[in-house]
Amino acid sequence: MLEIKNLHVRLEAEDKPILRGVDLRVAAGTVHAIMGPNGSGKSTLSYVLAGRDGYAVTEGTAMLDGADLLAMEPEERAAAGLFLAFQYPVEIPGVGNMTFLRTAVNAQRKARGEAELSAGDFLKLVREKARTLKIDADMLKRPVNVGFSGGEKKRNEILQMAMLEPKMCILDETDSGLDVDAMKLVSEGVNALRDAGRAFLVITHYQRLLDHIRPDVVHIMADGRIVKTGGPDLALQVEKNGYADILAEAV
Amino acid sequence: MTVLDGGLQPEMRVGVDRETIETVQAMAGKYKYGWETDIEMDFAPKGLNEDIVRLISDKNGEPAWMLEWRLAAYRRWVKMEEPRWAMLKYPEIDYQDQFYHAKPKSMAGKPKSLDEVDPKLLATYAKLGIPLKEQMVLAGVEGSDEPRRVAVDAVFDSVSVGTTFKAELAKAGVIFCAISEAVREHPELVRKYLGSVVPQSDNFFATLNSAVFTDGSFVFIPAGVRCPMELSTYFRINAENTGQFERTLIIAEQGSYVSYLEGCTAPKRDTHQLHAAVVEIVILDDAEVKYSTVQNWYPGDEMGRGGIYNFVTKRADCRGARSKVMWTQVETGSAITWKYPSCILRGDDSQGEFYSIAIANNAQQADTGTKMVHLGKNTKSRIVSKGISAGRAQNTYRGLVSMHPKATNSRNYTQCDSLLIGQGCGAHTVPYIEVKNNSSRVEHEATTSKVDDDQLFYCRSRGMDEEQAVALVVNGFVKDVLQTLPMEFAMEAQALVAISLEGSVG
Numbered sequence: 001m002l003e004i005k006n007l008h009v010r011l012e013a014e015d016k017p018i019l020r021g022v023d024l025r026v027a028a029g030t031v032h033a034i035m036g037p038n039g040s041g042k043s044t045l046s047y048v049l050a051g052r053d054g055y056a057v058t059e060g061t062a063m064l065d066g067a068d069l070l071a072m073e074p075e076e077r078a079a080a081g082l083f084l085a086f087q088y089p090v091e092i093p094g095v096g097n098m099t100f101l102r103t104a105v106n107a108q109r110k111a112r113g114e115a116e117l118s119a120g121d122f123l124k125l126v127r128e129k130a131r132t133l134k135i136d137a138d139m140l141k142r143p144v145n146v147g148f149s150g151g152e153k154k155r156n157e158i159l160q161m162a163m164l165e166p167k168m169c170i171l172d173e174t175d176s177g178l179d180v181d182a183m184k185l186v187s188e189g190v191n192a193l194r195d196a197g198r199a200f201l202v203i204t205h206y207q208r209l210l211d212h213i214r215p216d217v218v219h220i221m222a223d224g225r226i227v228k229t230g231g232p233d234l235a236l237q238v239e240k241n242g243y244a245d246i247l248a249e250a251v
Numbered sequence: 252m253t254v255l256d257g258g259l260q261p262e263m264r265v266g267v268d269r270e271t272i273e274t275v276q277a278m279a280g281k282y283k284y285g286w287e288t289d290i291e292m293d294f295a296p297k298g299l300n301e302d303i304v305r306l307i308s309d310k311n312g313e314p315a316w317m318l319e320w321r322l323a324a325y326r327r328w329v330k331m332e333e334p335r336w337a338m339l340k341y342p343e344i345d346y347q348d349q350f351y352h353a354k355p356k357s358m359a360g361k362p363k364s365l366d367e368v369d370p371k372l373l374a375t376y377a378k379l380g381i382p383l384k385e386q387m388v389l390a391g392v393e394g395s396d397e398p399r400r401v402a403v404d405a406v407f408d409s410v411s412v413g414t415t416f417k418a419e420l421a422k423a424g425v426i427f428c429a430i431s432e433a434v435r436e437h438p439e440l441v442r443k444y445l446g447s448v449v450p451q452s453d454n455f456f457a458t459l460n461s462a463v464f465t466d467g468s469f470v471f472i473p474a475g476v477r478c479p480m481e482l483s484t485y486f487r488i489n490a491e492n493t494g495q496f497e498r499t500l501i502i503a504e505q506g507s508y509v510s511y512l513e514g515c516t517a518p519k520r521d522t523h524q525l526h527a528a529v530v531e532i533v534i535l536d537d538a539e540v541k542y543s544t545v546q547n548w549y550p551g552d553e554m555g556r557g558g559i560y561n562f563v564t565k566r567a568d569c570r571g572a573r574s575k576v577m578w579t580q581v582e583t584g585s586a587i588t589w590k591y592p593s594c595i596l597r598g599d600d601s602q603g604e605f606y607s608i609a610i611a612n613n614a615q616q617a618d619t620g621t622k623m624v625h626l627g628k629n630t631k632s633r634i635v636s637k638g639i640s641a642g643r644a645q646n647t648y649r650g651l652v653s654m655h656p657k658a659t660n661s662r663n664y665t666q667c668d669s670l671l672i673g674q675g676c677g678a679h680t681v682p683y684i685e686v687k688n689n690s691s692r693v694e695h696e697a698t699t700s701k702v703d704d705d706q707l708f709y710c711r712s713r714g715m716d717e718e719q720a721v722a723l724v725v726n727g728f729v730k731d732v733l734q735t736l737p738m739e740f741a742m743e744a745q746a747l748v749a750i751s752l753e754g755s756v757g
Contacts, residue, residue, distance in 0.1 A: 050712050053704065078714035090709035094727030100713075103723060108714035143727065160713060 001199045002026040002049075002168050007060035009041075009048050009224075018044045020224035021060070026168070029196040033210055034203045035235060036221035037243050042203045043087060045221075046172040050084040051077050064168055078104075079111035081167030085157040085174050092144040097156065100144045101126060101163055108164060129162040133189045151182030158189040169193070170201045175209040187212030207239035220246050282549060283750075285519030288375045288489050292408070293359065295352035297492075301325060304462050307352050307409075311431040311465075314438060324451040324461030331455045337618040338647040338679055339587055341560065344525060351463045353408040353490040365413040372412050376405050379516060381485045383415060401512070402427055404484045408493055409465035416480065423479050425509075426471040430498050433469035440471055444502055448531035448568040448595070456527040456562040456589075460496045464529065467497035472507040472538070481737060483512035488548070488559070494525040501531070503538035505571065510541040512740055515584070517549040520557045523586060527562045536571030536598065541579070543736050545744055548584035550751075553642075555614030558586025565592035569601035572627070577604040579735045581744040582619060583751040591649065593622035596630035596658070603632040606732040608744070610751045611644030611676070620650035620681075625658035625691070634665040637729045640676035641752055647679040654691040661691040669699040670728050672721065672752065722749035 002024070009019040018041045026032050036042050048055050049062060051074035062069045069077055092100065106116040117125070130140060133155045145153050154174055161169055171190070175183055190200070190213050202213055210218075210232065218234040219226045220243070228234065228246050238246070295306050304325050308318040333344070357369035365373070365383055376383050381403055402416035404427065411429030420427050426437060434441050451461045468484040488495045503509055517524065526548065534540050542565075551558025561584075567576040578592040588611075594603025605621040623632035632652065640646040652663045669678035680697050702724055710720035725748055726733070733741050 050708075052708050052712075073716075074708060074711040075714050075716050078712055084712055086709065086712075090703075090705045092706055092709070092724060092727055094730035095723055100710075100723070103715060103719065104710075104713035107716070107719060111714065164713065 001028045001065060002201070003061075003063045005061045007045075007048070007062060008058045009044060010056045010058055011044075012054050012056050018055075018224055019048070022221075022224070022226060024219065024226060026199045026201055028167075028199050030216040031194065031200040031202060031213060032217045032219065033215040033235060034201065034219045034221050034226075035205065035238055040221045041224040042221055043172055046084055046170045046201075046203060049077075049170060050074060050082065075107065075111070078164070078166075079108045083161050083164055083166035083169045085154075085161060085169070085171045087172040087174075087176060089145045089148075089153040089157055091146045093146050095144050096141055097144050098126065098140045101160060104160065105163055126159075126163060130159060132192060133159050133162070134185060135159055150177035151179065151185075154178055154182065154186050155189070158186055162189065162193060167197065168199050168201070170203070172203045173205065174202070175204055175206060183209060184212060207235045210235045222247050282519060284379060284516035284547065285549060286378075287518035288371060290369070290371050290489070291356040292490050293354050293356050294350045294490070294493070297350055298347040299351055299463065303351050307463055307465065310352060310354065311434065313431075313434050316438075316442065317434050320446070320451075321462050324458050325463075327452060328455070328458040328462055331458060333455050337589055337649070338645060338681075339589060339616050339618050341523075341587055341616075344560065346459075348492070349525060350490065350493040351496070352465060353493040354410045355407060358410050358412065365415070368413055372407060375407070375487065375489070376412070376485065379485070379487065381405060381514070383413060401481045401483050404429060404468045404482075406466045406468075406484060406486045406497060408488060408490045408495065411466040411468075420479070424473040424476055425478055426469065427482050428469055430464070430467045430469045430500060433500070437469070437471070440502065441469070441500065444500060444531070444533050446531075448533060448566050449529050449564050454564060457529050457564040460498060460527050460529045460564070463494075464496045464498035467499040467528070469499070470501040470509060470511065472503045472509045474504040474535075475506045476504075477507065478509040481510045481512060483514065486513070486515040488515075488517035488524060488526065491520060492522065492524070494527065496526075497528045499528070499530040501540060501542070502533045503535065503540050503574075505535045506537045508539045510737060511543070512737060513542070513544045515544075515546050515548050517559055519549055519552075522557060523551075523560050524558075525560050525562070526585075528564070530563070530565040530592075532567035532576060534567060534569050534571060534574040534576055534601075537573045538571060539575040539577075540567065541577045542567070542592070543740055544580040544582075545740055545747065546580065546582045546584050546588070547747060550584045550615050551586040551613070553613045555586065558615070559584065560587045561585035561590065562587075563590040565590065566595065567593070567603065568595045569598050569603060569627075569630075571601070572598040573600045574598050575602045577606070577735065578621065579606045579732065580608070580619075581732075581736070581740070581747065582607070582609040582617060583747045585617075586615060588615075588617040588619050590619045591621055593624065594632060595624045595626065596632060596661075597626045598630075599627040600629045601627055602630065604735075605632075605634045605636070606735045607636045608639070608729045608732045608748070609636070609646055609648075610639045610748060611641070611646045612751055613642040613644060615642075615644045617645070618647040618649055620648045622651040623653070623663055624651070625654045625661040625663070628657065628659050628661070630658055630661045632663045634663070634667075635732055636665075636667045637732055638667070638669045638678055639672070639725060639728070639748075639752070640669070640678050641672035643675045645677045645679070647681060649681045651683040652685070652693055654686040654688055654693065656687045659688050659690045663691075663693045665693075665695045667695075667697040668728070669697075670725065671699065671701045718749070718752075721752060725749070725752060
């Protein structure tokens with residue numbers, strides 16, 4: 001599904017290398033986790049894949065089902081099935097959450113040459129998906145992320161993901177700022193979306209999210225590279241001993 | 252947002268939310284009203300002098316007092332100087348190089364009903380989506396749960412083509428007709444109120460209008476009557492090198508209510524055209540008037556060629572106790588906008604509200620705002636202004652809040668927000684505040700922001716293209732004002748906001 005080869009990225013403004021040769025393959029139906037210390041390049045990787053401005057790719061490729069992600073506009077990547085759940089979801093004052101969702105869903109459908117959802121069908125769908133995430137009608141009417149609590153913002157990201165039904169889901173520190181109950185709710189939302197045709201890349205600092213969203217593969221990222229790859233027990237090892245051992249071993 | 256008083260909050264309505272960007276996308280093309288109607292016209296000779304004033308008066312079949320009034324205004328105007336205090340740059344206007352009266356030849360016989368009107372004229376309004384048949388509703392509301400009827404006065408260059416629902420309105424005692432007709436048919440009302448809110452001497456453009464005004468609408472709502480439908484006037488400039496000088500007079504007697512809508516469009520032309528209108532509203536005890544405008548005159552091209560020069564004086568006089576006026580304007584068109592719809596809060600406990608969205612893109616310039624003049628006790632006013640600038644445009648909010656010594660316990664709340672798109676545009680806020688008593692309160696809040704890259708990226712990462720993303724963010728920015736518009740206009744305005752900003756990013 002997702003294939004990243006030797007990806008090198010610089011921050012345009014500072015001309016500073018952030019990613020220094022990332023290699024990653026995520027197969028359909030699997031969940032990969034990326035862990036790593038602050039500043040290792042985890043969030044940069046997610047932004048570069050989603051197409052945010054301000055980064056220059058100097059080397060390497062990123063393909064989604066054989067299509068060159070890096071050549072596409074952000075909205076084309078979304079229509080091709082890529083989704084990024086933001087670490088800090090953005091507030092859009094005055095724009096109702098429902099309006100935002102409907103505009104997004106129909107923009108993607110249109111880009112893929114599909115018929116747009118009617119108001120009725122959309123409403124039915126959004127209510128159904130919102131229920132499982134315990135998102136009430138009021139939250140659907142409020143302006144996008146404005147005045148939302150940390151937990152509400154993250155649940156809202158997962159709602160968007162559920163509505164857009166992407167193939168490749170990237171979760172950027174979705175657990176940050178969540179209490180135990182909210183983490184459970186968000187994880188259930190993610191788990192409900194797991195299926196054979198969909199893959200996940202879960203970026204996190206902590207093992208505890210991975211107790212809820214069980215990964216197939218765990219990667220450790222440091223200094224702009226993936227330095228170690230293993231099974232779920234790699235995350236447990238990090239939780240117990242920190243990154244120091246692994247980093248020392250990698251050098 | 253601080254709210255001054257629960258009673259002054261705009262009415263919130265569910266439904267506007269149902270919007271959308273699809274409508275916007277469907278309305279492809281930049282300025283969709285830029286075509287012209289090929290029709291034979293009668294022009295008065297070019298230029299302006301007393302004979303032209305006499306000719307306009309004669310064409311309208313006016314009584315002598317009206318001509319005298321016009322001539323007095325003309326004689327005053329020739330001694331006046333064009334105001335230059337606004338933040339607007341434009342070459343000198345040659346007032347002798349235009350036509351002051353243009354009328355379709357087919358209107359010479361004064362058609363008695365719409366059935367007799369030239370099909371070309373009817374087709375023009377059909378193409379604009381303006382219903383001139385009484386069973387039709389405004390475009391955009393068909394299929395809504397409760398189709399509301401709207402009476403229309405259609406003004407084409409210098410003349411009113413026709414007015415719908417007149418008979419039905421007359422049953423309720425409401426008079427809705429062209430002002431030229433009102434001068435002939437209801438002289439007692441026109442004489443009593445014309446110039447009583449915006450005097451002939453008010454300002455250069457109002458004085459010019461007083462001398463040469465052609466058509467416009469006249470509305471009279473008798474005491475205790477709630478107007479049974481919304482009234483609207485649709486102004487179309489078609490003829491080249493012709494100024495449009497419409498005059499509108501609205502009188503709401505004790506305890507009455509009316510909601511009035513105004514729309515404006517013009518063909519695409521390389522030359523500038525002058526539009527100098529006057530709107531006067533008189534509101535007596537306990538009466539309420541809502542006046543909504545979607546101003547979409549041709550804005551000129553990307554290089555600033557062509558477009559309407561819009562110099563307009565609009566004022567409401569809340570003469571009666573507890574009277575109320577609400578101005579809502581969506582200003583997306585015109586090369587130059589010079590317009591300050593104002594409220595004279597003379598009656599005790601009267602209220603004035605002003606909600607404005609002013610969008611300036613490319614080379615457009617807007618200097619717009621309001622005046623709230625508090626004369627009576629316990630008067631309240633509220634101003635919400637949203638200015639959006641893109642391209643090389645300059646957008647100025649200019650407002651006056653004045654609390655007179657007798658206006659005790661009065662309040663004003665002003666909120667001015669500016670949004671900038673791109674690097675080449677400007678936003679300016681010029682609030683004047685005068686308070687001459689100790690018990691009144693004035694609040695002013697102002698913000699300036701840019702369309703945020705993070706917001707755009709967030710929208711795009713969900714699948715919207717850049718223009719959709721900008722339209723969504725901007726529509727969010729102007730939402731509190733859009734909510735004060737009647738449904739029909741809210742939809743149109745929302746679509747317009749997006750179209751006006753086309754090409755502003757990327």
